[in-house]
Amino acid sequence: MRLCLAAWEGKGKYDLLLKYKCRFWLSSYLYIVKMKPAVMTQVIGAKDFFLLDSGAHTFQKEGNSTDYDRFVREYAQYVKNNPWIDEYVELDIEAKVGMPQVEKWRQEMTEIVGKPPIVVWHRERGKQYYKHMVRNYPYVGFSGFVTKSGEMEVPIKYIGWFIKEAHDNNCQIHGFGFTRSNLLYKFPFDSVDSSSWIMGSKFGTYFHLRNGIELRRDRYGKLENLGFKNATRDEQSAATWCKFQTILYELWSGTQ
Secondary structure: OEEEEOOOOOOOHHHHHHHOOOOEEEEEHHHHOOOOHHHHHHHHHHOOEEEEEOOHHHHHOOOOOOOHHHHHHHHHHHHHHOOOOOEEEOOOOHHHHOHHHHHHHHHHHHHHHOOOOEEEEOHHHHHHHHHHHHHHOOEEEEEOOEOOOOOEOOOHHHHHHHHHHHHHOOOEEEEEOOOOHHHHOOOOOOEEEEOHHHHHHHHOOEEEEEOOOEEEEEOOOOOOOOOOOHHHHHHHHHHHHHHHHHHHHHHOHHHO
16 A cells, blocks of 8 residues: 655655655645746655646635636646656546536546546445446545545445455555545555645644554654654654555555
């Protein structure tokens, strides 16, 4: 399993991931095009795997819109022109434009890049469409975010079925925003991503490894010599999550 760390584009964040030898990275196309070339040169040199998201989550928010046809062409061309990008994600905004349009863009991206994007399942697509996805595309995914109803996009009791259905069809599967670390020991995703490592700056928490393998979160600064500065907490968390990447990759190495 490749645990891709996200939300590293801000000042000081990418320095921490580079310092602690982050192996697997995720960024949105909306952010990556604004990064300084010198920074990207370092990231490209450090990465073992890089996943580029389309920014669909941003466009889903009310009031966020663009010329989508032009965006899709430019996004796909960027992927084609940058072969260091290992995988990229479709623009899955069917709630705004309808499924036929999303499928049309998916085909257009495939033709420009030379390979299909990761196809993202949403509840509205239904079970049969998921079966269609895993039988016709090499990489699929679904969101780990909670829906408006308060449930996960895919309830925990069904995650195993989704993964098995993908693997039985020689298809890889990604968990988007999948931050429940306890579940990552249980379910053999091929890749997931998380931005939880930056929670120190946001909520005053930090992460550490209990018994050297179990990812734990602490809110009160009990770790020896840690202190209460957010920057210190972020550094502790960056070091921990980069170690956690290797732990998960080695744990599920037989599924890669």
